[in-house]
Amino acid sequence: MTTIPAVVPQPSFYGDYEKEEEPTNWIRKYQLSLPPSYSDVEKISRFELQCAAASPAEEWFTNLPSTDKTTWTNFLAAFKVRWPPPAHAKLTVAQKKERLKSVVLKEEEIGVMIEKDRGRDWGHVKWAKQVAQMALGFGDTQCHFLDVVLENTPEVLRDFLADHYATWADFKADVAKTSASQLIRAKQRVVNDRKLREDVDKLQTQTFNSRKAPAPSPQNAQSSFPLPPVYRYGPRYAPNTNVTSQPAPPYQTAPPALPNPQPPQPPPAMITPQTPQNPFNAATPVPRTNLFYGYRSGYPQTPSRGRGPSSTDRVRTAAQYAVLPHHPDSEAGRQAYAQQVQDWSTQHGTEAAPNMTRPYPLKPGTSPLGSRECFNCGLATTPSHQAHECQNTPIPMQEGRWREMVSRLVTRSLAPPQTPSTPSSIQYITPMTPQPAQTTTQQYYPSFYAPQQWQYEQLDMSGNAYGPQQ
Secondary structure, X not given: OOOOOOOOOOOOEOOOOHHHOOHHHHHHHHHHHOOXXXXXXXXXXXXXXXXXXXXXXXXXXXXXXXXXXXXXXHHHHHHHHHOOOOOOOOOOHHHHHHHHHHOOOOHHHOOXXXXXXXXXXXXXXXXXXXXXXXXXXXXXXXXXXXXXXXXOOOHHHHOOOOOOOOOHHHHHHHHHOOOHHHHHHHHHHHHHHHHHHHHHHHXXXXXXXXXXXXXXXXHHHHHHOOOOOOOOOXXXXXXXXXXXXXXXXXXXXXXXXXXXXXXXXXXXXXXOOOOOOOOOOOOOOOOOOOOOOOOXXXXXXXXXXXXXXXXXHHHHHHHHHOOOOOOOOOHHHHHHHHHHHHHHHHHHOOOOOOEOOEOOOOOOOOOOOOOOOOOOOOOOOOOOOOHHHOOOOOOOHHHHHHHHHHHHHHHHHHOOOOOOOOOOOOOOOOOOOOOOOOOOOOOOOHHHHOHHHOOOOOOOOOOOOOOOOO
16 A cells, blocks of 8 residues: 655745745755656645645646746746745855955864864864855865965964965864964963053053153243353444433323424525536545335345245146146046047137137146246256257147246236335436546456356246246
């Protein structure tokens, strides 16, 4: 007598993915629960009984065409169309490395026996098994992720491991054979070294704070160090003790009244003509006057390097005119620059000159605006050079004009304001009566007037900006 095996019913199938129900896993369990002697018709008929009442699965089975119910193969194909298998999530290499880094081995677990799930093992050995299983699950059979694991290994255990392993089994075996007593002694050395470093840091901090102690007050310094002797004047520079000191005038809150201004009066008329003096006569004393009297800053100064705004100020001021992006000197930057030039020529024309309303694009690899760059090549070199002596590849003519215009604007905006100078007094000169020429022998010093011996100050600047370089 043949015994028919009992069929264990499976949980009802809803087909709505609720409560973590996965249709693919459910149909596989359903096939495993059926005996091999079941025919296709019996399998399909029993599936109808496994569907929950008024569920999406029962509705689907009721509306399923009869052709899909003839064989079990056709039925499984229709089932997979309605409930497709889940897609396998593929992790990137970076995501796999992050997963391995998340498995952390704590120092307190090294050399310590851990009991879990009716088994016990050393903490470091348990960690090695977990890391190896995860790496094998990622398909790494040749230890390609070993560098990530060793980088995440504590220093206590890292000193006992090798730098390369052929398989993860070799890695687990090497971790397992490490003696627990050696690991405990290594942990103690690490703790001692760490404490020593902390003590050294504290000592350095205390020394640094003691050096920053406030300086002694003037009273203490005066009492600690003797004062120098009183300076005694010589007979020539002795102060005048006969001068009686005058008391200071009282402080007035209101400004003193000024006298009424009088219009300038012409010089008095010459009643008796005087004999003019010859200024070149050695017998007549000639007063020494300041030919540069009335200048705002005294004698005229030659512009030199180091005065006025710096290059950083010029570039910062010129940045307000850089409305177009300055692309880097790369393949993508050069393509973008070519498109900029083409758009500018299409909009304004190839012969148009740039101005404030239509700035010209800057060539990649050149210096920014206002950096004392050369107007021929657009580069700010050290030492600087001028456009007439430039040997570099020239930039477009419109770009050179645009850089010249911005350099002018930057120089004017950064120039110091001109304050009116103090008016100089008028000196009246007595009219001179023409005298007959005297034939005297004049001495000529060619060495003084030789032009080749004149000295000029060599300015270290580009020379492409207009006006005095500040």
